[in-house]
Every structure is written in structure tokens, then in C-alpha cells.
Amino acid sequence: MATPFWNKEIETAERSRLEQLQRERLRTTIGWALRTPFYRKKLAQVGIKAPDDIRSLEDLQRIPYTTKDDLRLSFPRGLLAVEMKEVLRVHSSSGTTGIPTVIYFARDDVDNWTDLLARSIVATGATDSDIFQNMMTYGMFTGGLGLHYGAERVGMTVIPIGGGNTKRQIQTMKDFQTTVVHITPSYLLHIHSRLGEDGIERRDLALRKAFIGAEPHSENTRRKLQDLLGIDAYNSYGLSELNGPGVAFECVCKKDMHVWEDAYIAEIIDPKTGEVLQDGAQGELVLTNLVRRATPILRYRTRDLAFLHPEGCDCGRTHRRLSRILGRTDDMLIINGVNVFPSQIEEKIMKIPEVATNYQIHVDKKGSLDRLTVKVEIYPKLFLGEVARLEALKHRIVEELRASIVITPGVELHEPGALPVFEGKAKRVVDERPKD
């Protein structure tokens, strides 16, 4: 199997060289972090006042973890380490309680991130001859623009179509003879199910590779996609707090994802005790970015459960491999690639007076796509016997939720007492999606 590289020197560097790079870049990053109000305070608490206070990679463990809440509380500028004039781009993810998290990119940050994506793309064997249809959402979400820039840097022909509109996606794949797509696994399954509807069959397409990410999926799902479409599918991992896609990516070996360790320090910790675990042990992934000046983030708790492979890879890359995401330490739901926290839903529906206190969030599959249904009980005293008012209520709930969680949920109105009642901790989420 051919082993293509974008930056062979870095990708195959000895571990000692990589660790030296990490050490140097960590100190630089500490310097950047100390320019932010948030880290100045946080690092002072553990006696870190200058980059020189970090002497080895082991010193990293002196630094307290950073959480999603920290980012929210620092909104909008508490983690900005440069002058706003230097910021080239802003990305954001929806917050769990309405406050978003924001990441700023300086020019060199975009450049570094783009390079990591170019490296990721090339590691899958894709080249500048490929025609790349980017089916991820563009905008504040990092999935679209991240791969877009990376693909352009590789020299691929980029079709920036964005998410949705299945008919048009398939037509475009045919018209331009797309060879590579970037897509969520559930949407690719959906696209497959719609082939043939407008007379466009698999044989009319030139598709050979898919970069699949933004939602956890199993090896079985990958195999299914590969078999159904006769393609190679590569797992992709990233999160907006750490740039977005390009944190870790599969190479041609397709045996889990190389974490680009010259740009990130990956740790696996026990989510309960915070203790750092050995390679091979499953726990919560913690990431530190090393090449982002405008928003440096140290020891970020991703809430994703995974492990790091202790052994090397046949491709020759020395960067350790991250397993598939095996679960979450919190209750975040991923609905067709969009992150949704039950607390976002609760916050919205509890503001509506006609809704009583009991509710349920139901997730299942319709075809290959996820379907979110919010079931609420109505407040009896506000029932006036009119259907129109109930329909208006339902519509209002849908709209309120859509504004908050970006996707359009189904809403069901129920009688009081119809939904299960819990003593103690309520089980609000019923996820009936098959775990294959």
C-alpha cells in the first residue's frame, strides 16, 4: 500500500523529536495563554506566571483542566490572546444554555489548521487530481470551512456545496464526477438510499472516498458504507474548541486516527478522578493545542471517551492513533452531526407557560437519519378547548427549539401524567437509535 505524506519529516519524526517539539510549543502556548484574562488567573493559582515555569512535558500535569463551562463563562473575549485586529476569523459552537463558545483564529492559526487538514487529506491517499464535494455545513460550524481550506491547499477541485438538499447533492456528484466527499456517516447512508430516484445510479458516479465525521459511528457503519457504495471511508475527529476537523484523521491503513501530535497534546484521563491514564486505557480525551495563538486552550476536557493505541502504525507515522469515540461523559446528543444538549431543550420549553414540568426527549432513526421528538405535557388550566391554540402552541415550541438547537424537532403534546414520572433523577432522554 502506497504511503503518501504531506509533511513526511514531521509525520514520521522520532518520538523524542516530537516530544521536543511539543515541549517547545507548549511553552510558547503558555506565553500566549498568559495574555488572556482567563489563563492568567487560572495559571497563577498553580504558580505558573511565565513560560519558563514549564520545564518538561510532565509539567503539563500541573495545569488545571479547562472545561466547556470555562469557555462559556469567558465569552466573548476572556480567551482572546491577541488584538482583535489580528483576528482573521471567528468560529463558534452553540452553547448548552444559550451562551455560545467562540474560537478566534489569527492568520497563522488558519494557516496551521489548514496545513493539518491538508496533511489529513493526503494521508487518506487523496490527491490534487480528486474532485472534492464538501457536504458539511459551512458557516460558524468548523466542519465546512476547515476541510474546504485543507482541500484547496492540497489542490483538489473543491465543490463547496454545504449540507442538505439530497437531490442536488446527487446531481452534483454526477455532473462534476465527484471522487471524494466530506459528510456525516448518517447523511451518506441517506444519500445512498436515495440513489436511483432521479435516474442517477451508483454507476453514474465516480465516488471513491468519503471522509466521515462529526458524529460517532461504529466500525460496522464504516463497513456498511464501504460495501454499499464500493468506496473507502475514513474516520475524522475534531471539535470546534480545538480548531475543528483535523485533530485526528485516519490514514490509508484505516486503523483509527492519527492525532497530529506536533499540533496537539492528547491525554486520556479518568473522568471521575482526573488522573492521567496509560496508553491503551479508555477514558476521557483531553487536548491541548500547540499552534493556535489567538485562542490557546490548555488541557481541554472533550467529554469524549476513547483510548490511544500504544503501538505504531503500518503507514510509518509516529503520531499516536486515537480510537473511535466510544461514548460521552455528559448527556450530549449528536443528531445528524449536530450537537444537542438536553439542557438547551429544557431551557426553552420550560419558558412556555402552557407546558407543564414533565417532558421527554426521544431520539430514533427514520431511514438512515436521526429523528428528534420532544414530548411535552400541556398545562391543564391553559387548555381552552380550541384546536387552533394547541396547534399554535406546538408550532411555537418547534420554532423556539429550532432557534436554539439549529435542527427542527418533532413536537408531541401530551396529557398531564402521560409521560413517565421519575423519583429522583429523571430519565429525560430516550435514545432508540440502534447501536449496531
Add this chain to the structure above:
Amino acid sequence: MKITQISIFLENRKGRLYDVCSLLGTNHVNIRALTIAETESFGVLRIVVDKSDLAIQLLRDHHFVANFTDVVAIEVPDQPGGLASILKILADNDVNVEYMYGFVEKFSDKALLVMRFEDTEFAQQVLAKNNIRIVAEKDIEGL
């Protein structure tokens, strides 16, 4: 001479309509008129019964989401154009009908209809002025 209509919210669940009817039936409340307004995910059952006070109590005790509204029951000639003649009178007098439905029985050879108006008082005046018989609550109890 308004009569009481009971509206009951029914979620989309098997047997829910049966639950209401059986509760009323076992307590000897007789449904005289009914209609269901349905949507894809829920329904509203509207009924007129012979013992409305008892029905209200029963529904409350059993935690149904119910609401009570005034409606008017009138006699309509049971022949072609019978309903049209009454609707013409209402339209000529600017009386707006929100919805209507039929009774199961009748007193005479005339059909009985339940009508819900935007302005019940005014509608009753118009009906009375035009000699249309309005049915009283006690008539229904005796049906």
C-alpha cells in the same frame, strides 16, 4: 338558553377515547352529541351530555384535560335546504359560527344541531327573533 359543551384534550394514544367514554358510561352519563377535532398528533373531543355537572366532576377527578364552553343547540328543519335557511339568517345578521355538529337524537321531526358562536349572546338574540327553537339544558337531560 345556553348549554354546556365539554372539550377534552386527547393525546394520540390507543384507547384514550375509550377511556373517556367508558368513564362516563359506567357513571350513567349519556353522550347526546359529539364531535372530534383531530390533528396528526392530538385530538379534541367535544361532547354534550345529559348530566354535565357530574361529567365535569368525573373528568376532573380522573385528571383529564377538559374545558367547558357555552354552546347553543337549535332545531333545524330536517329537509334539503333546512340548514342553509338558518345559516342564511345568521350570515345576514353577521353572526359568525365557529363550528357545529349534530345531535344523536331529536325531539320532533327536526334535526338538532350544536353551534358554537363567536358571540353567543348576540347569536341567541338573532335566533330568537327569527323563531328558531333553542334547546334548553333541561331538554337535554330529558332526552
